Amino acid sequence: EKLLQNQVAFVTGAGSGIGKAAAIKLAKNGGKIALVDLHKENVEEVKKQIEAIGSEALVLEANVSQPAEVENCYQKTMDQWGRLDVVFANAGINGEVTPIEDMEPKDWDLTISNNLTSTFLTVKYAIPHLKSKGGSIIITSSINGNRIYKNIGMSAYSTSKIGQMGFGKMAALELAHYRIRVNIICPGAIETNIGENTWRENEKLKKVQVPIEYPEGDQPLEDGPGKPEQVADLVLFLASSQSSHITGSEIYIDGAQSLL
Ligand code: NAD
Secondary structure, eight states, X not given: OOTTTTOEEEEETTTSHHHHHHHHHHHHTTOEEEEEESOHHHHHHHHHHXXXXXXXXXXXXXXXXXXXXXXXXXXXXXXXXXXOOEEEEOOOOOOOOOOGGGOOHHHHHHHHIIXXXXXXXXXXXXXXXXXXXXXXXXXXXXXXXXXXXXGXXXXXXXXXXXXXXXXXXXXXHHHGGGTEEEEEEEEOXXXXXXXXXXXXXXXXXXXXOOOOOOOSSOOSSOSOSBOHHHHHHHXXXXXXXXXXXOOSOEEEESTTGGGO
């Protein structure tokens, strides 16, 4: 029997990177997957890959920072399969990389709503569908919540990522009585399309007088940047009953980058 046999997983940001790898991994392990993303063409492609491995997928084009869109995606998932077991709240953007004094309020708002408000919405609107039998929610934060000095210019991103940690722990507390587990994963640098953290070449950031020593090779485990598939292995573990006693945890997957 596969780990997620007959289960339904809802994955945001499923068109690319970590979300795509997780959707495929969960499907290989028996899950039926609701694929949520801004970019329909990308999730259509992921759906094809999932069907090729013998599972089912649903394409849901939506902006997860919009309450009605998130609620509607869950409704369509329930209409399709009649159940929900796993939620991977993963969609995110880097947003503007610029000093705080140059950060436009609208750019701040975009990153916060896209990364943090979206997480609240994705968790909130899952609860009615999970509460009768429990389930597992996984939130993608980042080492960049705690390890901010390595990423100057990403104030909104860091705020959103550390906000997800606090929110995820509160959700774990509030939802434990429904047997809904909530865990937070904190990847280091992972090879995806999210864009380079371009602070080293960013002209505006030259005026931020932070003396940073950036050692060559900033990852103790010298196996190169992480792969989305490696993060997907952790997502599968947290989604499945193999992690049945784990909730409210913050799990780093970064080759010990966050220790430097
Ligand atoms: P990615 O750009 O490859 O994929 C992110 C996906 O999310 C894209 O398909 C995008 O269209 C989608 N998305 C973004 N905003 C959305 C919205 N409002 N509604 C619906 N879909 C939306 O990036 P990734 O690296 O796979 O990022 C996934 C998560 O991992 C993000 O939360 C990111 O902050 C986090 N993360 C990434 C890294 C890394 O190094 N790549 C490190 C730590 C954390």
